[in-house]
Amino acid sequence: MDKAHALTKYTRLAGRYGVCVKKPSEVKAYYYDGMYTTDGCLRSCYQDMIFKTCGCMDPRYPVAPNTSTCELVQRPCIDDAVEQTGDPSGWESCVCPLPCANQQYSVEWHRTKSVSMPTQCEHLSSSSQHTCTELAEDNVLVTINLPRLEYQIFEETPDMDVNRFISNLGGLLGVLMGVCILSFIEVAVLLFRLIVIMCSSK
Structure with a gap:
């Protein structure tokens, strides 16, 4: 049996770009230890609902400090x-x-048969060979490896x-209006010549 891992990281933008949570204290209730997760937040909401309805919290999930857990009755x-809500x-x-930041591991399992007939069973009689093969099939070889270090990173950046x-905007104006230093010089020369013509005509 072979087992392989792959790591995926997610980074999200907060503030004006969107809504995400950096610390558990930023949500109304969070009873799990460690980093914030959406599942932990949802289960904390569930615990608050159970406490409000039944006066206790579900023992299957973490509970708030100084709060009793529900009995079997x-x-x-x-x-x-749960059915109503x-x-x-x-x-x-x-x-x-x-x-705002989290990571998850994806795991792949591969199961193969190691050998069809162990070498130590090949030269035995039929009955002994059957027993030997059954014993060999009860053995399990587990190999955990990382064939390659594979990362996937998804990061939000401002568009x-x-x-x-x-x-x-400057580039667009330059293309649409042809605004450049030569244009300003040409406009200045044109205005100067118009002023000269107007003055000379008087």
Whole structure:
């Protein structure tokens, strides 16, 4: 059995470019340890709903400090609350943006048969060979390797910042209007000659 990993990283823009969360403290409730995740936020919303409805929190997920967990006799209350409210991702009161930075690993498994007939079983009699083969098939060889270090990085970047906008605007005006230093000189010469003509005609 072979096992291979691949790492994918995501970086998102906040502020005027979009909404994302950098720290768990930025959301209404978060009861998980470690970095912020959208799933952790949704389950924290779920725990708040269970606490509001049943007076306790679901023991299957992390709970808020100094909060009791539901006993087995309160399981019908949890089931009824889940059936009435549905999935937390559809609640207006549960706002769980994507994290500004996160990563995930994808795992691939490959399972193959090592050998059809072990060499130590080939020269035995039929009955002994069958027993030997069964014992060999019970053995498992697990190989965990990284055939190549593979990264995928998805990063949000501004499509156009202020400097690029000014640069593009200047280039566009230059193309459309033909504005350059020679044009200004030609306009100045034209005005000067018009003034000279008007003065000489008087």
